[in-house]
Amino acid sequence: MSKNIVIIGGGITGLSAAWELQKHAGDSLHITLLERENQWGGKISTKKLITPxxxxxxxxxxxxxxxxxxxxxxDLAHELGIQNKLTDPGSETSHMYVLDGGVPTPVPLSPAAFIRSPLMTTKGKLRMLAEPFIPAKRDNADESLAEFASRRLGVEAMEKFIGPILAGIYNTDPHRQSILTTSPIMREMEAEYGGLFKGALGRMRAARKQKNESKPPRFIAFEQGAQDLIDALSVQMEANGADLRLNVETVKVEPHANGYAVTLGDSEVLYADALILATPANASAQILDGVGTEVSSMLEKIRHENIGTISLVYRAEDVQMAKRIHGLMVPRREGRAIDAVTFTSLKMPTRAPQELLLLRVFFGGGKPELVEFEDDALLSKVSEELADLLGIAAEPIEMVPFRWPCSFPQADVGHLDLVDEIENLLPKGVYVAGSSYRGIGVPDCIRQGQQAADDVVNYLAL
Ligand SMILES: Cc1cc2nc3c(=O)[nH]c(=O)nc-3n(C[C@H](O)[C@H](O)[C@H](O)COP(=O)(O)OP(=O)(O)OC[C@H]3O[C@@H](n4cnc5c(N)ncnc54)[C@H](O)[C@@H]3O)c2cc1C
Known part of the structure; x- marks a missing residue:
């Protein structure tokens, strides 16, 4: 008899879990994927505008x-046959600036730029250059990103340079952020090569050896937006018979017979032999309250912060910039209302026609209350910041805001131990996966969705 699997949460994690289950055990399973919103993808969402x-x-x-x-x-793009939609967005680090004392300052990426850079004092630079002589940490204990960067590169490098960049990527406080969850590669380089500089050289040599093998660019993007990945997944799964339901909130899960009863917002009840919760941990905590208050309160320990982006479209001729800037990181110590700015159409010219400039502002980290602002108030605050920091005084011709209140997971030091404990407390046949647990990037989420699918297959001995 076919088994019922319910997956809750239709972001990339839930979709990847469903895709993996359908691929490997589709005939012996009835897969239901439940999503509260009216579209698939969760935080992956592309809006298309058409100009006059x-x-x-x-x-x-x-x-x-x-x-x-x-x-x-x-790999997933190739499996879905949409590799022709991929593009190379170029390096994430070229033309990157960091705000320092209110002034956008280039992130020094070449040795010459580093020596000339006003971002750090000579003492700070010398300390950074001493990195290869700092002994490697030999235990596996977690530490904060700030502790790691200060230990290896010095406090100044951490405050002025490394901290803002990584904190910008993860929208978090580097003094709390777990290095083992968010940047394990840095600890791997330290363990394998003895330090970051030696590690970078070692990896460059290894990459040179593989030069002749065809390999992808360091970063990829979807030419017309990341939603293409989501659309391909949902369309192909539906065509193969998965039961995909939008606008369906999962309210609670309770034990039932040998499996679980899943109660939906309209009071319908689904019965499942196994469950995957691909919702943020704070949502999973509420849903799982009926199967165990202990696991639920452990899930609540994972903090989730506000995050939002507002994309602004300008006439290119209205925005004259003195410098070529692709991105600006705004460290929290600067006390500004915004966290970062990316000049999307300069990095990826296919995103907008040449006569327009598309830029994207990140907010919600430094000043969480901005996520609650109405559109007009948000635009006015963000415009003030852009005028002040980058001299952009023009009015945008379009704006597209996105907001995710209490939904951006924070991996504090010791996070992976907490996740181990949560997994040990989960009742049999129930799995959690996604950005709140073992890595926040989309590749991490896909990997966790696939792992949860494998766990279900093993549990049901399919
Ligand atoms: C602004 C921003 C920029 C980012 N940039 C990058 C980047 O450049 N590269 C990268 O790799 N990663 C990036 N990330 C991180 C990455 O996008 C996310 O970590 C990832 O998409 C999360 O996927 P998920 O499926 O785990 O969670 P989500 O996308 O949050 O999906 C969870 C889903 O569960 C649904 N849900 C919640 N509660 C219920 C319920 N009770 N019933 C039913 N459904 C429910 C939600 O509606 C949601 O659709 C970025 C994130 C943000 C916010």
Missing amino acids: EGDSISIDGGPESFVTRKPEVW
Whole structure:
């Protein structure tokens, strides 16, 4: 008899879990995927605008580019047959600036730029250059990103340079962020090569050896927006018979017979032999309250912060910038209302016609209350910041905001131990996966969705 699997949450994690289950055990399973919102993808969401001239502008609200060192997005795009939609967005670090004392300052990426850079004092630079001589940490204990960067590169490098960049990527406080969850590669380089500089050299040599093998660019993006990945997954799964339901909130899960009863917002009850919760941990805590208050309160320990983006479209001629800037990171110590700015159409010219400039502002980290602002108030605050920091005084011709209140997971030091404990407390046949647990990037989420699918297959001995 076919088994019922219910997956809750239709972001990339839930979709990847469903895809994996359908691929490997589709005939012996009835797969139901439940999503509260009216579209698939969760934080992956692309909005298309059409200009009066009929040109298209593609705006990603959430993720935009994906590192290929973790191959899951690249592999999944190939599996779905949409590899022709991939593009190389170029390096994430070129023309990158960091705000320092109110002044956008280039992130020094070459040795010459580093020596000339006003970002750090000579003492700070010398300390950073001493990195290869700092002994490697030999235990596996977690530490904060700030502790790691200060230990290896010095406090100044951490405050002025490394901290803002990584904190910008993860929208978090580097003094709390777990290095083992969010940047384990840095600890791997330390363990394998003895330090970051030696590690970078070692990896460069290894990459040179593989030069002749065809390999993807370091980052990839979808030419017309990341939603293309989501659309391909949902369309192909539906065509193969998965039961995909939008606008369905899961309210609670309770034990029932040898499995679980899943109560939906309209009071319908589904019965499942196994369950995957691909919802943020704070949502999973509520849903799982009926199967165990202990696991539920452990899930609540994972903090979730506000995050939002607002994309602004300008006439290119209205925005004259003195410097070529692709991105600006705004460290929290600067006390500004915004966290970062990306000049999307300069990085990815296919996103908007040439006569327009598309930029995207991140907010919600430094000043969480901005996520609650109405559109007009948000635009006015963000415009003030853009005028002050970058001299952009023009009015945008379009704006597209996205907001995710209390939904951006924070991996504090010791996070992976907490996740181990949560997994040990989960009742049999119930799995959690996604950005709240073992890595926040989309490749991490795909990997966790696939792992949860494998766990279900093993549990049901399919
Ligand atoms: C602004 C921003 C930029 C980012 N940039 C990048 C990037 O460039 N590269 C990268 O790799 N990653 C990036 N990320 C991270 C990445 O996008 C996310 O970590 C990832 O998409 C999360 O996927 P998920 O499926 O685990 O969770 P989500 O996308 O949050 O999906 C969870 C789903 O569960 C649904 N849900 C919640 N409660 C219920 C319920 N009770 N019943 C039914 N459904 C429910 C939600 O509606 C949602 O659709 C970014 C994130 C943000 C916010």
